[in-house]
Amino acid sequence: MITLVYGGSGSGKSAFAEDLVCKTDFPNRYYLATMRSFDEETKNRIARHRSLREGKNFITIECPTDIVNTIIERDSIVLLECMSNLVANEMFSGKEAKSFYQCADKIVEDVIALSKKTASLVIVSNNIFEDGISYDEGTKEYMRALGLINKRLAELSDEVYEVVVGIGIKI
Helix, strand or coil: CEEEEEECCCCCHHHHHHHHHHCCCCCEEEEEECCCCCCHHHHHHHHHHHHHHCCCCEEEEECCCCHHHCCCCCCEEEEEECHHHHHHHHHCCCCCCCCHHHHHHHHHHHHHHHHHCCCEEEEEEECCCCCCCCCCHHHHHHHHHHHHHHHHHHHHCCEEEEEECCEEEEC
């Protein structure tokens, strides 16, 4: 089963997704953390997310790229947090940025393979498309990739939630 949890920055999507996972009876709860720590701000965000997960019995795996290579137990639930970081890491990890099609194809294939390795997969993704700002071409390519991935994941998912002000709305 695949569940997509989608929302804007600060919408409460991460807490909502964690609650979904914590309400299940799976013996193993994996948290695939995709954020890379580049500076003090990201270190603080990672520390904040770790503290919010305390006591929730997550097995945290740092996985900034290649999620398909994650070793997990079949009778488990996996929370993939979050797609926007994974897209940036995959797209810009080489000497040259991948095209948005290459990036989207790889990530969606990896998600499908990962979903076959576990009983349930919950994916957190971002809505970054409503700020009305004009961006440089590299950022637009990233946004195209994330948009295409979100669309494909929504099509693959058994459940899709949009989170607004902490409230998950099933779509």
